[in-house]
Amino acid sequence: MDLKSFLSEKRQAVLERWLDYVLSSYPSQTAEFLKNRKNQFANPVGNIISEGIGGVFDAVLADLEAGGQSDSGVADFLENIIKVRAIQDFSASEALGFVFSLKRAVRGEIDALGEDGEGFYKELGRLDGSVDKIALAAFDVYVRCREKIYELKADEVRKHTFRLLQQANLICETLPRKGGENDDNPEEKIG
């Protein structure tokens, strides 16, 4: 059995270990809530994390199968988790550390096999490569999220002053205003 088949078989167990690692970054009572409250609307954070790591794990398996050449979309899953962690009380390294803890989760599952698992160790290099690739993509998502927060702050300030500037004839609006798509970013000129 190769590593990919083994991990497919042990998907649930690996994900459980991984989830525990991720949730250990939260206070213990909260980790329990995040893990056990299954309703996705009552517990969005827990559900986004559980679903997200499942999606990322499947992408890693696909990459293993494709010999490190897979470009299967992991962005959505990463984005969902990282959007949450980018606004929680984590530094950048803490927010993204969860990606690397997949390595620990997989090794934990192989270690549990004892001698029977030895054959898998030589394949771990490939797995690590896939995880590292995802970690790099995660940095991009994280930076995008943080930039978005600053953009939102700037947008609010602009909204507060836009009408005033308009009234003072300091803005000539040249393009149609947009709306409905939350793209209310009036392209104005100050003049």
Added chain:
Amino acid sequence: MAKEPKPEELLKTINYTPPKTGWMDTPVEIKPGMFCWGAKAKSLNTVGFPNARDWNPTEEDWKLPDNWQEILIEGIRERLSKYRSFRLFMDICVRCGACADKCHFYIGTGDPKNMPVLRAELMRSVYRKYFTTPGKVLGKLAGARELDLQVLKEWWYYFFQCTECRRCSVFCPYGIDTAEVTMVGRELLNLLGLNIEWTMGPVAACYMKGNHLGLEPHTIVNNIEFMLDDIETITGIKVTPTFNRKGAEILFVTPSGDLFADPGTYTCMGYLMLFHELGLDYTWSTYASEGGNFGFFTSNEMAKRLNSKIYAEAKRLGVKWILGGECGHMWRVLNQYMDTWNGPADFLEVPKSPITGTVFDNAKSTKMTHIIEFTADLIKNGKLNLDKRRNDHLKVTFHDSCNTARGMGLFEEPRYVIKNTCNHFYEMPDGTTREQTFCCGSGSGLNAGEDMELRLKGGLPRANAAKYVHEKYGVNMLANICAIDRAALTTSMNYWVPAVGVTGVHELVANALVMKGEKKRETNLRGDPLQMPEEEPEVAAGAAAPAEKTAGGKANV
């Protein structure tokens, strides 16, 4: 003698994980993105609040008066004797935990001190120490603790991480309203000048100028005239509202946010168009120019002072009754406090729609009616020509604002109005709407820029439900009847579900409203081109609501 363990067995029992500290022993850390800047001396002085000074929450020294503990303990004593509810809320909680995971801030931050039970416990522990015998004698064993500087900072940090939305109170088997604990907490902090500027600035402006934004009469008129120009461009109709007109039948009061920032301004244009179409005998006031009341987030007394202008202006102008715009906390104040604070308004009449003759008995005492009730009644009586197809590009869901939902039970009216102005309406899932609605995350004066992370965390549960209906049904517009929602949810959606926009309900009404003598509309109020089929308009005056699709896929008529 019991068998002694061997050294290797003992070793196995050693746990290197450091013990987790209990909540009382976990000191507060004032984290960036999670707090608003402290109130300025200038704002506090304007309304005569005590201990006014400029201070910075991130600095060690908060420049407190020497006897600050004494001030707080006396403040608690006074409120225990004044508010029976407060004493009960201090005594009766059994810490069952029903509220613990119901707070949007706890759900989003994961910080245990954002569990409503624990947030209230921050104050209860001090109450026990100074006001109960077991607390005085047993101290920590009885859940009591001294009021020290750490505790004070913890109060400030967490009482300004509660939006007073009251979702937790829905789940409390004892009916404890944790929002009231927060309200008392903020009142006490206020005694030490420890408020936030995002609240105090608007309070001072409202006290001096009549509205949170500090708009002077001519600016208010200018703002509205600007909207009138836009309305004329879009509809060809010149709307001519009046200001401070004595003898009008109705005084209209709305949150000043509607006058100022998009998308609230589109809602305001909606009011103007609707009233014009009806030929309503009403007036705006440039003095009672704020329906909202940020004083409510500082102290009961301040809220009362700011509120008093509404009845005073109604009396001065000699109107018969008052109509109020789309707002959230404004209605908690008007519906639940105004009458006892500044009433009885026996110089006014029970609100009666001059168009339909409907008497709003539910406002018999306050003499003030919510515009969504007024408009729902118009539609019910077939008084409006509405072409729903103008809103066909929208798939709309409705966010129940905390205060109109839990504070006054306005569930059906907004939905009725939306379903009669839009063809596509989808409910968010059960447990996230009506009395269990999730807060926008920015209410109670917390919608500042510096606490953006806090707001986005608190906004996650609402946004998560909106995302669900966006993915399932293609929902692209979140309607609401609250000015803070319109500002805060725009930002929250932009982060969590960027494809979903935000609108007030009366913007939808005005877009669908076929006005007498209007020109063919090319755009909606936002200036977007209308995507209308060419055939004759399908006018649905007071038409029955379409089948409502719920998140569970069931159709409720």
